[in-house]
Structure formats: structure tokens, C-alpha cells
Amino acid sequence: MAQPQKPDFPGHDLGDQFRFWPKHNEKIYERLESKHAWLEEKQAAAQGDGEPPVTQKSELDPLENEMILNIGPQHPATHGVLRCVVKLDGETIEKSVLDIGYLHRGIEKLAEHKTYQEFMPYTDRMDYLSPYSNNVAWCLAVEKLAGIEVPERAQWIRMIMSELARISSHCLWLGVGMMDAGAVSGFVWTFQEREEIYSIMDEVAGARFTVSHSRIGGVSTDFSPRAIEMIRDFVDTFPDRIKGWEGLLNKNRIWIERNKGVGRVTKEEALELGLTGPNLRGSGVPYDIRRFEPYLKYDEVDFTIPVREEGDCLARYFLRLDEMKQSVRIIEQCLDRMTEGPIRADDAKEAYPSKDEVYYSMEGMIHDFMYTDVGTVPPKGAHSYHAIESPKGELGFYLTSDGTGRPWRVRINAPSFTNLQAMEYMMEGSLVADTVVIIGSIDPVMGEADK
């Protein structure tokens, strides 16, 4: 194998020094300059030799207020590896360009080389704040593609766990959001609740963080009596905790003034920018997949979709708190209405056999082997899209099958990606200090946005 050459970037004499992606950065700065350039500047430039006239040049920025600032990618306020390149005029953001992809792992490509079940643990690592919702989203998408029916008890279990994941994700959003605005103690309180949810996940799935509990055709294990007890305890105490947080924040002048009127998006803009999830509903669009295309048993339980009209960070705060209360309501109803029964489809081509069968019968062992090796085989040429309402918004998988055990193409519609796109627009015209609050209230997860 020939010794690989050092990369040669034309037009850049870097000597021995290696800088990462000079072309990439150049394009970002170019984009920052050309992004909605002022019409007057352009006209003045067109009259002369391309340069703005000297008189105007000094008028453009006589005090040298303008500055280009790179926020991130490594910055605690960006909640991951998000890089915002902003052009500042004093303290106001004039233009902003977001650069994402620092966490790009190419999981859409990886999925093409895995069986449907093998890919499931990868979804944990997408929105790593609510892994269970991602598992459910993937399993439902595959089940739709292959036409697999899921037993009723498994659907209830999935619903309870996804709602717990929603609470857990919103707890993190609230704690980190408070910390962004300067209230560090709140972070510890919300993490206490997350800790309890982790313990429930541990009891149910055997893992605290990346659970991978859902299976194609059902779930991996049934609830233990202890798990049901823990969930009941949690939903009994959690509304009081929300009340405590509301007591801290709802009349808190610092919190209100940091959030009110910041990052405002109107209803029309929200639709146009393609916001999703709580961010879209915070602007007055009642679009929630749980109502729009009910999956699992969401059409059988009683809950409301909180919607707010204001469209600013404060509206999104109230909305997410309301959502957590609704999640508690859903979990209570699920616990009451849960039926006994199998937790996985009883078909060797649709789901794994139970461990009892695998260990004590020949057929079970063969089925287990075959399912690991080949797995579910959807019909050739089939393609379908299934979305769920994840804590961040519409999380959808568009799958194309070629009639083998591995997907031909997996398209992931990630809510954080769509929300971040709108954030570029929201940041323009706001203050630098507000970007931190805006990022917090948009609640992006880079693992998902970068795929």
C-alpha cells in the first residue's frame, strides 16, 4: 500500500501545518457575507467598480461595531456540537449561519448493511435523551413496512415507556434551559426526576440510558410487578414536582424577562420554516402526530394537545410543562387499562421467540437463529413512512425494501434537524445573550440532527 500523501488544498500554502477543511470554512464565511445582502449596498456597489464608495464605506461601520463570532461547536450552551457563525452589529445578531455535521455518523448508510432488528440499537444513539421513543418509532416503521401486528399489551407498554421518555427529555430541557438562563440549582432538581425515570428504565429494560427494549413485533420483556409499582409511584409524585418548578419559575422575573418575546415565530412563519413538535405548537399550529395519525393506542386514551399562540420561548416553556402533565395523564390511563397477554407477535417470521422457547425447544432455537440471521423480510419493492410524535417533534422513518432482510434505503426524518433550520432564522435580530435561551427552548439534540 502506497504511503498516503498529505492533503493538498489548492490556493492554500499551509506548509507543515494542517488546518481542517479550509474550503469548508471559506464557504461558511462566504455564505455569511452573501446572506440577504442589503439592497442599498448592492446598488451602490453596482454603480462604481464593485466596491462601495469611500464615503459610504466609512458610514457602514464607523465605530467598527461589526464582528464575526463563532459560537461552538464545543460550548456547553450549544447542547452538543452545534456551531453558530454569527455576524454581530454590537450586541445584535445581523446574520447567522449554522454549521452542523460534527456528529455525523452516517447511520442511514449503516442501516443498509444491517438487518431490521440489528439497526434498532443505533436509534438509541440518535435522540439520546429519549431513546425509548426512537426504538418505538423504528419498530413501528418496520412493522408497517412488513405488516406485522403487535399484541395489545406490548402497545400499552410502549406507550407508557414513550411517555416516560417524553417526560425525561422535557426534564432535561427544563433543567438545562434554567441553567442557560442562570439558575443552576434547577438542573439538579430536574435531574433527580430523570434519575427516577432511569431507575424505571433499568427495572423494565435492564439498561438505564440506551434501553433498546422495544422489539420488532412487540417488546423484549414484560413489566415486573416492581416496575409497575415504580411507575405508579412516579406518576403520583411527579405532578407535585411540576408544581414546585412552576412555583419557582412562573413568577420569576429573571426567567420571564429572559424568555418573553425572545425567539418569536408567528404561526405562518412556523409552518413555512417547517418547525415541528412543541416548537410548532408553541406558535399555534395544532399539529401532533398522536392526533394527526394516531399510532399505538393514542386514539383510545383521553388527553389534550397543548397549543400556545405567542410563539416565543416563554410559550414553549409553558407548553412543554403542560405536555408533561398530559403525559402523566396518559400513563395513568395506560396503567389502568393495560390488559394481560403476550408481549410479542407469535410468528417466527415477525418477532423473536421467547427465551423459554429458545432454551428448551429445538424449534425455538432455530427460530432465534433465523431471526438473528435474516429477520423480518418485507415484500419486495414495498416502501412506507411511519412517524411518531417524539419529544422533539415528528420523528419518521421512510423505509424502502428490496425483499431481503436488510432495508434498501432508510430515510430518517429527524425533528431536531428541521427545528435547527428554523433556528438560523430565529437568531437573526436577537441579542447574543438570547441565543443561549433560544437554543435551549428549541431543544435540539445533535445526535439526531447529525444522524
Added chain:
Amino acid sequence: MSNPDDPRASDPQDPEELRFHFTPSDEPKPEQETDNPHAKATTRVPEVIEALRDEFGAAVLNVERYANEDTVYVEKRQIRPICRFLKEDEGFTYFVDLGGIDNFTEEDRYEVFYNLVSPERQKRIRLKIRVDEEDMRVPSVVEVYRAANWNEREAYDMFGFEFVDHPDPRRMYMPEDFEYHPLRKEFPQLGVPGSLPLPPQTPDGELTMDPFAAAHGSKPVKSYEEPATDSDSE
């Protein structure tokens, strides 16, 4: 079986071989789709397809249905007026998703799909256009749906479509210095060695040209020194 990802590749130096060739066939029969337990009512849009046929005639090529989902194949050149018609006359104001598919066929190798939602009518529609390898130009729909901006950039990054009139034709995830389109089927899963140099793995070492050196048949660089093994001691 040394390489579980590709059992036929006995020699890792061999170019990666594709095992499956996609041939869209087995058009689902009408009675099949009703028994899909996850089928949704929102994805059936016969009235919209009628309206599209009336307005654009032959530009609407064919309609596929699977699991109660309507997919409308339309002419590539007409995609922008069709999107505008759907947005302004049919109420599909909310843009959800856009992406590419590589079918790895001789003709019309690529597809681009558009996932649009009408919140008032509670409907979802999927449009698809076919793109030939010879002509990768696709009319950009950003001037109709602003939200398509990043999705089109991603599709360009991953498949190399050239979106005509796109306001910001940059890559989405990969750096501009990268010259491949990784979601194309001929792109190897482990990447092209040397295309994306990474920092050295030792403080004074060379740049890492190939993060998966072992899989490509050479010795990986270690970030630590292994203790010398003495074969006589045992």
C-alpha cells in the same frame, strides 16, 4: 466468513460488490393494503391526485399504493409548479421531508421524494420524481417551501443531485473538501481511505488517512506503545 457484512468478499482488496439489485415489482394488490395494522387514513389522497391530473395531465406519471399510502410519481421538470399548486390550491402548506433514493438501476437511477402535509385537511401526500444518472439536475423547491432548504442540501451532499436555483448550494454534513457522495450505493461502507484525513493518533504522528485501517488490510496506528513481548518467558 471473515467479513460478515459481505460474505462474498474473500479478499478485502477487491472492490466492494453489490449483492442486491433493486427491481421495483410486485405492485401490491388492492386487497392487500387494507389488512396492514398500521395503515393510516391520512395517507389516502384520491381527490388530490384527481386535481393534480386535471391540472397537469401527463406530468402525473403513475400512482403507487402500499400500506394505504399513495405515492404520486410526477415529471421532474414539473415538480416546482406541482408543489406550488399543492401549496396554494390544495392546502399542503407544511413541508415535512425530502430525500433521495439510489435504486442502482441502469435508467432512472435516483429518486427524490417529497413528503407534504396539509394540517387543515389532515392529509399527507408523497410525491416522487425520477432522476437519471446522466442528468442530475433537479428543480429546487425552496422558493415554494422554504423548509426544503436544508433537506435539499442534505440530498446534494449524500447523492450529488444538483438543485437548480438553490439559494445556498453547500454540503450539509460533510465538509466542502470532501468529494464523494456517501449514500450512493457504490460508496463503500468503510469510506474511501485518504478522502477525509483525521488528526494524528499520536502527538507527533502522521495524519490518520484511514480510520478503518485493519479492515483495509493494513496495520492500524496505535495511540500507545505496546510493551515488548518476550517469547522465551513462557
